[in-house]
């Protein structure tokens with residue numbers, strides 16, 4: 001519960017400022033850069049309307065979403081039991097080195113991304129939040 005409250009608080013205010021401090025680029029430019037960088041994730045992850053789980057879980061609304069909670073995705077026990085809500089800082093760290101944030105998770109992906117690049121991806125992912133495609137039943 002505490003993590004949830006912190007997550008929501010970060011979503012609503014200070015988190016945005018923290019992210020802005022991290023990457024002082026204009027917001028839209030940051031989102032555009034993140035959209036391009038997200039191409040490195042799309043082998044395994046989908047976002048947007050109709051996003052499905054693939055090799056990795058769909059990432060709609062990931063900022064503020066509980067870790068390991070995409071419906072019908074077979075998470076590793078480590079991520080399933082992580083017990084926190086994704087915020088910008090956690091996502092940036094996870095993109096840069098997932099093992100550091102959730103030891104034993106099964107995302108085998110070394111992004112070699114700078115903090116700035118990871119923050120750009122997170123800025124982009126923030127724009128992919130309104131779509132509740134995740135709950136759509138699989139056929």
Ligand code: HEC
Nearest residue numbers: 040041044055056057067068069075076079105106107109
């Ligand atoms: C080679 C496939 C692959 C690539 C590429 C990949 N991921 Fe993942 N990702 C996974 C898998 C598999 C999981 C689930 C890990 C688990 O269950 O332990 C995951 C989990 C995640 C999660 C946690 C989701 C949740 O519901 O808690 C986030 C966030 C994430 N990935 C972001 C990214 C981003 C951003 C990129 C691109 C920079 C990326 N991933 C690239 C395979 C990948």
